[in-house]
Amino acid sequence: MISLFTVTDSRFCPQSNKIPPKSAKKSLPIVNFRGYPIIIEHLLENQHAQLTDGLKAILYSKEPDISLENLFQIVDNLNDTEHRERLFQLLTDVIEGYLNNEKFALLNKSRDGVVFCHLLALWRSYSQKVIIIKNVYIKYDRCCQNGLKYNAVQMVCTELFKNIIILEQTLKNRIVSQLLLTINESRQGNVLDKNEIDTIISILLQMDIYKDVFENRYLLESKNYFLEQSVLVKSKSVEEFLKQTNKCISTEARREYLPEESNEKVLKIIYEEMVANNLDYILDKGFESLMDSSHTDVLAILYDLCKNVPHGVEIIADHFQKYILLKCTTIVVRTTEKSMIQEIIEFKDKLEAVIATSFGENRLFSELLRTVFTKVINTKGCEPAQNLAKYLDSKLRSKYLNENALENILKKVMVIFRYIQEKDVFEAYYRKDLARRLIFGKSTSQDEERSVISKLKVECGEYFTAKMEGMFRDVNVSRDINADFKQYLSNVHPNLAHSDISVMVLTNSFWTSSTGNHQLVVPADLLRYQSIFRKYYCFTHNGRKLDWQSNLAHCIVRASFANSVKELQVSLFQTIVLLLFNDHDTLTTSRIQELTKIDPSELKIVLRSLSWGKTKILIKDFDENAIAPTDSFTFNRNFSDKLFRIKINQLQMKESIEEQKVTEKNILVDRQFQMDAAIVRILKRKRIISHNELVAEVYNVMNLPVAPQDLKKRIELLIDREYIKRDSDNTAMYTYIA
Template sequence: MSIGSHPFFTGSPSGRCPGTDGMVTSSGLSIASKSPIRRTGVQGKQPVKKLVIKNFTVTPQLPEDYELNTWKVLQQAVQAIQQSKPVESSLEELYKTCENLCHQKFGDNLYKRLSTEVEIHVKSVVHGLLNKSEDGFLEAVHTAWSDHCRQMIMIRSIFLYLDRTFALQTLGVSTIWELGLDLWRRLAMNSLEIRSKVLGGILALIERERNGETTSHLIMSLLRMLSDIQMYNSVFETPFLQASRLYYHVEGEQSVHIRTVPEYLRYAQRRLVEEAGRFEGHLDKSTRRDLIAAVEGELLERWTDVILQKGFEAVMQDHNLADLKLWYELMMRVSGLEKLSFHFGNYVKKTGKALVADPSRDDSMVDELLKFKLGLDEIVHTCFQNSDLFLNVLKECFEAFINTRQNKPAELVAKYLDLRLRSGNKDLSDEELESTLDRVLILFRYIQGKDVFEAFYKRDLAKRLLLNKSASFDAEKSMLSKLKAECGSGFTTKLEGMFKDMDTSKDIMINFRSSKMHNKIAGLDLTVNVLTQGNWPTYPPAEANIPANGTKELQLSLFQAIVALLFNETGDSSLSYKDIQHLSNIEPKELSRTLQSLACGKYRILVKSPKSKDVSDTDTFKFNEDFTASLTRIKINSIQLKETPEENNSTNERIFQDRQFQVDAAVVRIMKTRKQLSHTLLISELFEQLKFAIKSTDLKKRIESLIDRDYLERDKTDPTVYKYVA
């Protein structure tokens, strides 16, 4: 459309103002001259001409039907877009047409006309949706919404000048895009029938997707629509969360009864992952958070107690690290770690108590406890993230069950160490032995009766040192340093003294062998250990008649040598058991063990009649004239009897006596400091200071003993109060 033909412009087509010789400028002003301008050749200087600019004498007027006719052009374009038909005019021409109307102050009317036109179209679309069947309803809504968005984008591009100069700058007027959203919200989604069908359809699609079907594209489109028209929270969110909670309420109840616990845990994890990724980017963050919380509540929190009681012990027994790790992660999501740790502690106490309380398992108890502890440590580290909660539960429960059988675990731990530190133990390398000692020390920490351990450990250490049975003095010293670091120097003072005595004895024997006295008994390999009485276990005195000196080629213990020398005087005749016992005066059990080593061992220097592996008091013995051996010097090992009940009782009696002394010393120490204490406070302080478990009745007996011996006295006015007697 040329400028000259536009109704806005008046005057002649040539562009001249009527009645003038001037030209019309683009600003509507005429340029006139007082005399005509002539073209002449450049022959001399021309006079200067003055130009006078004047306004139009008549203001241009718009035709009366200009607005209506112009709107019809735009209306046809809008209707063509809404009906998906070709637009006759170019978008540029339509844009210019809108711009011209706005320049002429028709923006308000133009906005109203456009709003009415869009509203009419949306109403017709809504009417069509109401007539759709259930099957194709959601697809129809999706299509209608997509078409509406596309149409509003094209319409806005035509009316962009109106949008920028009128809508954006006028208070209370929506932009063209917001106008389209508002009309769709009011006319389509505020319809109760459409809104309920859309919501019900979306929830049904989500349930179908949860059941394995693929419907994501349609759901996401409808969610975008609700979000764009700001009806997501008011229409969708609450019903969606309620439907999700109901869905998992039913499914969780079915699954927990038909699946094993590991299967249920994996099912719950899979559902949580699915819901976390469902419609990512289309659900609000708050909705996703509430959705996950709903799933956790229905699948985990609701059934926490049930699945723990149903399957935790079995998973622990199977040592299924993957399932335990998953269990921990799921319980952490619903604040269920306290309950998980409670069941973990119950399992530790139940299983551990079964190991400790059964006397038939004493021989393997320490090995089983070490294996049990190693497995629990792996579970806490690998599955429970080294949580302080579970570390503390493990410590408390292990300490609780291992002390249910008083004193016995301490005794067995000491014997286990003796077995590992003996020279006959060749199953372990130095590194493995060191690792075993470290693991045993962990068990030792849980034991309350450490004085019981000390007594048995000291007795076994004495045998290893005196009989030269230690596998490695480095290992012995290493264990000693571990005990010292764990319990303090007071615990290991006597043990360290035993090693010092052995070193001193070696020095004494070196000096003795280099002395003249040793030369007088050449041929006799004599080894003597000088021991500090307070450091070593006490043994009952043994009496024996030592025979005269003679030539000896055998390396024997004292009792073996006494018996062997008796046969120097007999010649070819034999000696009965009773004769040997009478001549040697050796205690019968020790004599039987000695004769068994001489007549039934690897090197048989005596012949026993009748032949058997056991020695009885009716047997007779004579020197073995046919004895031969390839070695010049032969060591005949003593046979060590298995630990007897009497020996155990003796050790326990010594422990009891030592404990009495420790209790007495503790009472005197406390009372000397406090001068006066009630019975309750004194008992409480004793429990804190004593390193072993003891009954309050035993403490009361020791207090009475101290009163009888005038260390304490009762208060004359209050007999429950004790006073220290200086």
């Protein structure tokens, strides 16, 4: 006995009943640990036998001969360095024997291939028994080292189940086959027991044999299955195949009982076998029809599938580009002038909707749309620019569009305008149409007119819209001039003050110039008003010159018919012709031309407008399309209409071929000035430059389809005018003359 320390306490002093003095001390002995009990050999064998019987009773669900507490005590007694190995071997032997018996039973029960229910019943029962055994061996678990503490028994039990039951070749094949069969049935639409499969997969994962036992074969079977499914693309429509593929992906991604890693590998197989290997065939067979029918939902599926395929988005973008090129070329080449812009806008809206709803607003597709539209539209030269101006003119004249609808149209028109290279052509034709709208009061909204100009100003700068803004200033100034002129008539010519006359004074440099018909025989009353206004205007605006544009004038004429009196809204030319019938009942074409001095081609248009259609104010002797000099016209006294004021179609408002040629000529002149300015600016910056470099720079600066021969002529002209000169040593080089 070894005394390790002493304790002082008066209560433990046995020598006297008296209270011991404070200095009295007593030693408290502490005995060494007694160690493990000495086990006699015959007792050891007896305990081994008891433990073996007890473990077998637990495994075979029998009542053990001794209590679990005694089994625990036996393990505790044998848990020393000398007997621990034997203790472990005993446990291993008993479990191996049990599992081998169960293996044979399981093989017999699963001969029909149905192994899950029997295997799961065994596993659940075995797991409960392992918990009991683990509690019996808890002292053994606590003494284990190398990471096995508290878990050695569990691990050995699991390992034995894996090696004896799961990895047994026949059972393994049956387990894997039933798993594959069940998953394949689910792919066919059958309902499966997810809990059962989930437990089997969990067992394989817990034993770390999932990949070797099941996953490799599962992936191989999946590849074969989806390879067979991909063959169906040629027997089904593209829409059906894409929807089926998307359904497969959705189904495989939701297999919660399989590890996420396995699902991702299966999805990769689907994308490879069903999408990547058939992508060209799918796009060649069905992309155009999907785009034509605007199946945005199916196109969205196609795009989502292509995103997960190497270079898939680039491939679908290539087909998208070819589709735009084909359809846009068809619209530009084959459609009429009136419908071209409307169809381009509708087609573009359709493509933008597809990009937004199906292609995830991918900028690649938006850029392709812009590039192809720009290329195709400009293949028709100046025609798209001219048609765009006419289209915008028709919308700004329309009475059936509210402000919101018109503003929406303007936004779309401005997008098309950005695609057009020949913006100067658009400006020339739009300005001409704007002039007609302002002069004849055909514009739906002045605010929208100004909105267009502000948008053009943002796109092309102040110089581009300077003339248009000047036109609006002229209209406003003319309104003030007319108010002052009416006041002038009241003061100077009170007898004429009641007349409703309005004059628009237009700056020649802003408006489309045209030569007035100076030989026209104008009615005396109108000539008097012209003379008075000329005198008034020249007095208030010294140094100005007025040139009357008779082809742009219009009048309100009161006509008396047999049954009623009507007001006719007509042009000045129509007015002059109608006034002749105050003094004549019938007139021939040649006689009318002689009395009015109207140009013969213009006169035919005027007579046609008065004698054809619903408003036949004049009756032609022969109902033929052509108008001959000998044709006779008579005033239609029996004309009737439910309206009091009737508008006669003013055909002179429509652009003639001659006017179009003049416009084109003016555009070419403006381009020559632009080329001259560009060449001089480039040489002023470079000082010296070669011919090829100069040509390339001019094309980059102007961004207009300039013919090389035209550019060469402008260079020669600038040399003659001594803005630039050729280098004396190298004629292919140009030098700027300061």
